[in-house]
Amino acid sequence: MSNEKNDENLFELVWLGNSSDKALSEINFTHEFTNNYQLKEYIIDKTDSSIIVILSESISFDITSLVECPQICAIYNEKLVCLYCLPRMISSVETYMKNKQQQQEIKKKSNQSCLSKILSIVRKYWFLIGLLLSILIAYIFPNVGKTGGYIRSEWTVKYGCIIFIFFLNGLSIVTRQLAKEVLHIRLHIFVQIYSLIIFPFLVYGLSLLLAKTSMNKTLIFGIIIMASMPPTISGSVIMTKNALGNEYAGLLNAILSSVLGTFLSPAVIFLFMKNSIFDFLSKTSNTQHELNYSHVIKNLCLTILLPLFIGQMIHLLWTKKIIYIREKFHFAELNSLALLIVVWSVFSTVFSTGSFQTIQKIDLLILIFINGGIYILFSLLIIIIARLPVRHWQFSEKDTVAIMFCGVMKNLGMGIPLINALHDNTNQYISDLLPLPLIIYHTEQLLIGTIQVTLLKHWIEKKFNKPTQTLKHNTYVQSNNEDELKTDESETINVAC
Template sequence: MGLLARVRKEWFIIGIVLVILSAKLQPSIGVRGGPLKPEITVAYFAVSLIFFNSGLSLKTEELTSALLHVRLHLFVQSFTLVFFPLAVWLLLRVLSLTNIDQWLLRGLQTVSCMPPPVSSAVILTKAVGGNEAAAIFNSAFGSFLGIIVTPLLLLLFLGSSSSVPFSSIFTQLFMTVVVPLVLGQVCRGFLREYLERRKLPFSAVSSLVLLLIIFTTFCDTFSNPNIELEPSSLLLIVIIIFSIQLSFMLLTFAFSTRSGSGFSPADTVAIIFCSTHKSLTLGIPMLKIVFEGYEHLSLISVPLLIYHPAQILLGSILVPSIRRWMTSRQKAVKLSALQPV
């Protein structure tokens, strides 16, 4: 793959690096009260646009085929929104005894509270040849569920900025998340054929808006001289994130392939990716709402910014191995079915 092709493929990751560097160079542009007025443009318009775009692009009409696989859905949602945050919370009890930056550790907890993404888990499941319908269902359903569950988990594990009352948080969540998402779905009902025909770049639009949110978040950080990021803590967080991802992928694999689990090899593939992946697109706006005015918001956001490319990188590396396993397992199942009793 040529350099230009690689840049096109990884433009969002490159964009994250560039906007953080830009925020470092010119923090006054995106700071609260600055020219961009992020307290209005980002807090309301940008976040609303992301969720309207999500509602417009979510193909909920295609989920009926996967709807009846209740056991799989229950496992995925329970793992990602119950087991994952609890396990990380227990891990942080130990890590809090180390010298790792405490705000980065809190950021790990925020990662654990996030719903599954609407894209990467589906893409990787499809790349392997797994149960794509189940992956689509759990990504979409998890996104809807995350609107309610994720803010509650964040408030439960981390609390909130003392300057923002809970009622205001949920009012803003409703107005900037729920309402745009529902409106997007309503509009999709009227524009479905047009949207399918034109193949609009929903993902690119959300990613561009997300870069704006990341930029303004880090502008606030770099304009505050009291906040510093230790390189050693950052390196340890990267190692911990990869370790968590790999461990949880192995755990979901072991559980879904155990005797009597009732999951097919294709189901296992969907479970592995959907249970361990976390949404950056939904996560950053939610953090922006729940922790509005929090001076350490950007540090809390760092683990999520790392987790996103890490899950794609790790998943992509493992795709060939998982595909080989699934193919061999499916052949073994077919052969056993053909053998006379």
């Protein structure tokens, strides 16, 4: 055997034992053997080789017979403890094995780092991943979650999950924290008018232009329904908080929009339905518009307002217990999971009825771009309006962040029951397609909103860290701003996601 200085090519590292017992997965072995005979057969012709054997603790072996083989210069157990080594090779073998151990540790850390990164991404974007999985499962097993399917989703999901979502919202709303924002009336009026009136009417005008094209008319009206929805309570508040905006203003306006939207959104939609372009929608109903409207309001009150009110009453009566339970059982994640079940049910029905086959792929592609464009355009518009340099009008940076998210985010949880109440599955094709624009918009608002959070957070931080001309005044202002910024970052509102 050679006595040259140790390098990577000097030794052959082999494993002796069952492959299932091999704990040193990070080490690349030259060969693996399950018994002594296989090893001896291998080394018969290896007269010039220097072999280091790693032994499994679960295998019985005769170490004496191995030592007699001149090619074997060292024997280690699977914990890399030396059992035997040729005296003249001790230094080289030790150096070689230390290098192997270091490589093993580096690979372990690298694998752990990659795993932690993957888990971090999954935790951050688990809702979007869940959205894709729910659509995939709906495609593979459509008969489970479809309307009239095995679980009767028209009752268990489209009513049960929606009631559960808003009940959790009611349990999660911390009313006392909203007191300081009640008198900010100018901000509240602006947000409500923009979200529930300006937004839907402008999108309605855009939809009339789209109606002149060959795009599917049901999808076009689905865009109108999407635009008429109030903001999602959780999404707008969480985005506002993460961007260091006025989260309490965001929460109050999201709640106010949900209550007003229960009555105003159906009224606006019925107004738009009177256009002759969308006659096919009203003809699918069994009753007149007035009765339909009262029917829709009744459904929305039972599925949205009543659970929200009951949840809030329970929260006010047993605040401490509810806060503990909310944290213990992760209400935010439960809420998102319930929303994914609703999406799964919608797509199960769509795939089971073959409604997707009637839509041209170009229409879906256009819908994705239109929804993304609407979100970005209306985000920029509301920021510009909120920051107009007009005396007694211009809102602060923190208020502007809350205004933007509350003004452009739309509530998927409210949209699904409203569509159900509008048609009661009297026309399955229309009921299948109407939610698609809202589902796509909900996905895009999460993706684009994540980017907006980063940009707006940088804007807020830059504003609060901006130095003034006077050094003494600068120290005072910067200190106050940093304190305010830290306070905002430390405060949390736990709202169902």
